[in-house]
Amino acid sequence: MKAFQSYKNPSLAVDLVVFGYHENELSVLLLNRNAEPFANTWVLPGAFVQMDETFLQTCSRVLQTKLGMDNVYLEQLYSFDNPDRDPRGRAISVAYYALVNPHKFTVTAGQMANDVVWFPVKKIPALGFDHKEIFKMALQRLQSKILYMPIGFELLDELFTMTELHELYECILDITIDRRNFRRKILDSEYIINTGTKRDGLQNRHPDLYRFNKKLKKNQFQLSVGI
Amino acid sequence: MKAFQSYKNPSLAVDLVVFGYHENELSVLLLNRNAEPFANTWVLPGAFVQMDETFLQTCSRVLQTKLGMDNVYLEQLYSFDNPDRDPRGRAISVAYYALVNPHKFTVTAGQMANDVVWFPVKKIPALGFDHKEIFKMALQRLQSKILYMPIGFELLDELFTMTELHELYECILDITIDRRNFRRKILDSEYIINTGTKRDGLQNRHPDLYRFNKKLKKNQFQLSVGI
DNA sequence: ACAAAAGTGTTTACTGTACACCCATGG
DNA sequence: CCATGGGTGTACAGTAAACACTTTTGT
Numbered sequence: 001m002k003a004f005q006s007y008k009n010p011s012l013a014v015d016l017v018v019f020g021y022h023e024n025e026l027s028v029l030l031l032n033r034n035a036e037p038f039a040n041t042w043v044l045p046g047a048f049v050q051m052d053e054t055f056l057q058t059c060s061r062v063l064q065t066k067l068g069m070d071n072v073y074l075e076q077l078y079s080f081d082n083p084d085r086d087p088r089g090r091a092i093s094v095a096y097y098a099l100v101n102p103h104k105f106t107v108t109a110g111q112m113a114n115d116v117v118w119f120p121v122k123k124i125p126a127l128g129f130d131h132k133e134i135f136k137m138a139l140q141r142l143q144s145k146i147l148y149m150p151i152g153f154e155l156l157d158e159l160f161t162m163t164e165l166h167e168l169y170e171c172i173l174d175i176t177i178d179r180r181n182f183r184r185k186i187l188d189s190e191y192i193i194n195t196g197t198k199r200d201g202l203q204n205r206h207p208d209l210y211r212f213n214k215k216l217k218k219n220q221f222q223l224s225v226g227i
Numbered sequence: 228m229k230a231f232q233s234y235k236n237p238s239l240a241v242d243l244v245v246f247g248y249h250e251n252e253l254s255v256l257l258l259n260r261n262a263e264p265f266a267n268t269w270v271l272p273g274a275f276v277q278m279d280e281t282f283l284q285t286c287s288r289v290l291q292t293k294l295g296m297d298n299v300y301l302e303q304l305y306s307f308d309n310p311d312r313d314p315r316g317r318a319i320s321v322a323y324y325a326l327v328n329p330h331k332f333t334v335t336a337g338q339m340a341n342d343v344v345w346f347p348v349k350k351i352p353a354l355g356f357d358h359k360e361i362f363k364m365a366l367q368r369l370q371s372k373i374l375y376m377p378i379g380f381e382l383l384d385e386l387f388t389m390t391e392l393h394e395l396y397e398c399i400l401d402i403t404i405d406r407r408n409f410r411r412k413i414l415d416s417e418y419i420i421n422t423g424t425k426r427d428g429l430q431n432r433h434p435d436l437y438r439f440n441k442k443l444k445k446n447q448f449q450l451s452v453g454i
Numbered sequence: 455a456c457a458a459a460a461g462t463g464t465t466t467a468c469t470g471t472a473c474a475c476c477c478a479t480g481g
Numbered sequence: 482c483c484a485t486g487g488g489t490g491t492a493c494a495g496t497a498a499a500c501a502c503t504t505t506t507g508t
Contacts, residue, residue, distance in 0.1 A: 008278055009236040012319065051235055051317050055308045079306045079321050081282045090278050092239065094306050163460075180462080181498065204459040205505035224497065390487075407489080408471065431486040432478035451470065461504070468497075477488070 011091040014058040015046035015131065017077070017138035018067070020102035021155035025120045026171050028135060029067065030127070031113035037087045038128030044135065046093065059096050067107050067116065073099040073154040077138055085130045097138040099154035143173055147223045150191045153212040161199055161207040165192070189221045238318040241285040242273035242358065244304070244365035245294070247329035248382035253348045253398050255362060256294065258340035264314045265355030267341070271362065273320070286323050294334050294343065300326040300381040304365055312357045324365040326381035370400055374450045377418045380439040388426055388434040392419070416448045
């Protein structure tokens with residue numbers, strides 16, 4: 001059987017929407033490009049897929065070499081194929097989104113970028129390529145996914161309080177959720193486990209600390225949202 | 228700005244999971260390959276993406292030239308990147324699924340295939356490449372999507388009865404749904420419109436004919452399933 | 455003892471679920 | 482007039498939504 005190298009193939013890249021949560025704000029990592037095209041423009045981090053790499057390996061390479069991150073939650077989002085999306089020629093982008101805890105990493109600009117900055121999702125600047133479209137789809141996906149899959153904890157520390165989880169949900173969904181109904185729903189789902197320890201050093205009553213229930217079956221969770 | 232043609236890029240193909248509904252059975256179109264690799268093996272229809280084609284254009288090309296279909300519902304499913312998925316070399320597959328009404332088309336084998344056949348989703352044979360995995364994901368996607376997006380009518384004639392829609396849902400979800408609760412739920416959602424006409428020529432009471440409500444806002448629809 | 459945040463419980467409204475009856479048609 | 486499938490309605494149960502009170506801590 002012969003290999004097929006006769007065809008010309010589009011370039012293939014992976015682009016990443018890296019979400020981080022900090023101080024009651026959901027943010028996305030953007031790079032400021034220092035090369036054409038879109039020099040001095042903010043874009044999503046990404047890289048071309050090497051012949052021997054899976055998409056996830058390309059993602060890891062970007063996260064490690066450009067952002068100093070490893071071991072983060074990754075999920076494929078969509079593949080973007082507009083023929084005009086890259087002025088250099090035909091290029092496909094397979095978009096992934098990542099959920100990271102910004103406390104664990106310090107981002108620094110790599111060789112391709114002037115700067116690497118967390119931007120709150122409500123203050124995203126103009127982006128190069130079709131990256132605004134990719135970002136919007138990623139945010140929508142995160143908002144719908146968090147309602148039926150236990151992924152919120154990926155953005156928090158290993159131990160967290162109910163209030164922290166509650167505020168995370170309000171922030172991501174951009175709505176207010178009744179504190180008491182949220183608590184009941186989350187606890188009924190066994191999404192999280194009370195560790196028995198408490199966070200102290202605060203001014204008021206010390207809240208219980210929870211951790212994610214790793215034994216949770218994936219579909220065991222369904223949060224309904226009322227405003 | 229220079230173009231980037233220095234890199235070697237993976238082959239890029241589109242593969243299609245074409246769903247059709249007929250006689251209370253959900254089926255998928257499969258080709259029997261007549262060339263290596265996987266000669267005489269059933270596979271999903273697909274084609275390599277040309278440099279000037281969007282994914283959807285590639286899908287249309289496959290549907291038209293290989294299957295004689297046009298104007299069908301298409302949605303991107305996922306991109307498959309296992310390095311070993313094609314023995315000829317590195318090949319990415321961007322999978323789409325399609326919903327068609329088999330009454331409208333007659334499938335005939337093209338030059339690449341010995342045969343083109345509708346297989347009931349419960350009787351899918353062994354498939355070449357990673358196509359079984361693609362099929363399984365497509366079926367899951369269809370099953371979850373049909374609960375909150377009005378796409379079921381894509382598989383039916385323009386005018387249909389409530390019973391036909393009801394049976395379609397039972398068939399796709401592989402469960403039984405109470406006839407009367409289904410009816411109320413669907414009508415409340417304004418998913419469909421009663422045309423005022425009836426289907427006659429049947430043995431019993433002539434059922435009302437409905438058509439899809441094209442003015443329906445996309446998110447206005449949510450079907451809960453009980454067994 | 456006061457303020458502020460955390461933990462707990464109750465009532466109401468709604469939506470899903472189960473189920474029964476009547477209606478229209480062809481044979 | 483009977484069998485069969487189609488159309489309509491109702492009672493019950495479970496879940497979501499709105500809401501109030503008590504507890505714990507630091508100052």
